Amino acid sequence: MMLLFVIGIVPAVIVENVIVNSYANRAVSQKTVMVKNQCDVLLDQLFGRAYLDNPTDEVINGEFDVITSIYGGRILVINRDSKVIKDTFNLDTDKYSLSQEVIRCLNGKETSYYDEENQYIELALPIRDPEKKPSEAETLGVLLVSVSTSEIQTSRNVLETRGMMLLLIVIVLILILGFIAAGVLVKPLRKITDQIEGITDGYQDENINVPDYAETELITDAFNRMLARVRTVDDSREEFVSNVSHELKTPLTSMKVLADSLNMNPDAPLEEYKEFMKDISSEIDRENQIITDLLSLVKMDKKAENLNIAEQNINEQLESIVKRLKPIGDKANVELILDSFRPITAEIDETKLTLAFTNIIENAIKYNKPEGGWVRISLNADRKYFYVTIADSGIGIPQDAIDNIFERFYRVDKSHSREIGGTGLGLAITRSAIVMHRGAIRVTSRMGEGTTFSIRIPMVYTV
Incomplete structure (x- = not known):
């Protein structure tokens, strides 16, 4: 409704004001032109009949009476000395007029003025020889004409009244239309709200579906995806x-x-x-x-704010892990190999990443070949990330199980895992630690040939 008010009522008000003002300005302009044309005829007669020397000329005075009666105005004829020799109202005859308009006109400049407050148009026109060019002709006097514009104001008032009535009708129609449109537009949103409340109250298994608009479809699709995620989390829990x-x-x-x-x-x-x-x-x-x-x-x-981030020498960290796990590898007859291609210092939580790397290497030792196995740890970096690759010659992971190995308590071969030991939580802990560091972990494996864990972690930790 607010939108319809803005795009409907406000432009209507503006258009109404523009139309009324345009009418008034055009009416004033047209009346000014009409009076000016009449005055041009009078100016020729005033000069031709030497009215400035004979202000009792009945022909000219008769013309004055006709014009003033038609336009409801007043005419003054002023000679070169600024003396009023004719006033159709007989108020200022034989008086002197020294107004700004008269002075300009005696200097040869025509002037026109519209007084909206007092509702009249005033024209000051020079009396001179019409046969000569205006720049060459001498100004002999001034014809000062004032005509009423009350009928224009009356028409304007009528037009404004009708415009306001029409505007009120438009406002009422827009409000009614806005109320109806708002109800129609909000109805799908109410459906969504009701279905969401139903899910909230009873946690239904059904997805919500309100395909009334493209927008409601997008909202319901997003909600259904979130609901699926919630269900997955709930099932996982x-x-x-x-x-x-x-x-x-x-x-x-x-x-x-x-x-x-x-x-x-x-x-x-x-x-x-x-x-x-x-x-x-x-x-x-x-x-x-x-x-x-x-x-x-x-x-x-827990949230990443619990990380104890500090600069750490990754080479020394991996060397320490390999040194600590070497007795386990020797006992299982598995060789541990560390390849460091360059010195690397990064911002990490040493405890959590040490636990992550240790879990992967321990698994690589446990699930390796019975005799002559190996685990190779490689460390490298570029300008943005450092990379740790842990490859082994072990029994491998089936392709259909790779996507699940980071789940809690998941074991590829439960009977064999029970013999080896472990809780099924190590890789879940590893992934959580790496994700907390804004890193990524990827696994590739072939049965009977071995498994490779590829880890990428930013050199600089950013929240």
Whole structure:
């Protein structure tokens, strides 16, 4: 309605004022031309009949009476000495007129003036020989004519009244049209609101669909995408809770079975007691590892403001990780190789990235070949990013599983993973750490040939 008011009523008001003012200006201009034409005839007669010397000329005075009666005006004839020799109102006869218009006219300049407030047009025209050029003819006197424009003002008032009536009709029609149009335009938005409220109240599974306008389609499509994302997050949360419950429950179940076995067999030999207690201790370690990884993941899920950013020598960081993991590699008969192509210093959170790199390298060691395997860590950089590539000669990852390996508790081969160990949270923690640094991670793999993790992280951290 506001839009219709602006584009409908405001231009209508402007047009109404322009039309009325144009009419008044044109009417004044036309009347001025008409009076000027009549005065030109009079000027010829005034000079030809030497009226300045004989102001009692009945023919000229009769012309004056006709013009003043037709136009409702007043005529003054002023000689060279600025003396009024004729006044159709008989008020200023034999008086002197020294107005600015008369003085200009005695100097040979015609003047015209419209007094809108007092509603009259005034013309000051020089009396001179019409046969000579205006620049060469001598000014003998002045013909000062004033005519009323009251009929123009009356017509203007009538026109303004009718215009206002028409404008009021237009305003009423626009308001009615605006109210109807607003209702029609807002109706689809109300549909969207009602459907969103229904989803909010009951969390329906259906998508909203209001294809009335292109705009409502865009809004509903965007909302449906957001809703799909929310559902995915909700499903992921449910799956995550389920997986956490399962992962935490499994060691507890194992410990309970072992403990019940010992309770049911109090006369069991010492060696059996030791074996069962060793298994219980192993399950406790496993439970502790799951809880530790969950806490790390929770920290990774927090906002990036929790990062402890500082300049760090990436070469030294990777050397320290390789040195720490080398005993694990030696035990598994896996060679760790570090290739640094240039010295690199970047703004990172050392703790979180160390955890990310460690998780990938540990996985590369665990899932490598039984004999003679290797893990190669390469470090390089350009002006904007530094790149860490971790390649191994391991068992590889199936193509249909690559997109899922960063999910929490996901394992490619659950039976084999259980033998090797781990909680299924390492790669989820790794991706979270890299994403917090505004980085990216990509995986390529071939079964039986190995896996390569390619990591790209900005040299300068920006929020």
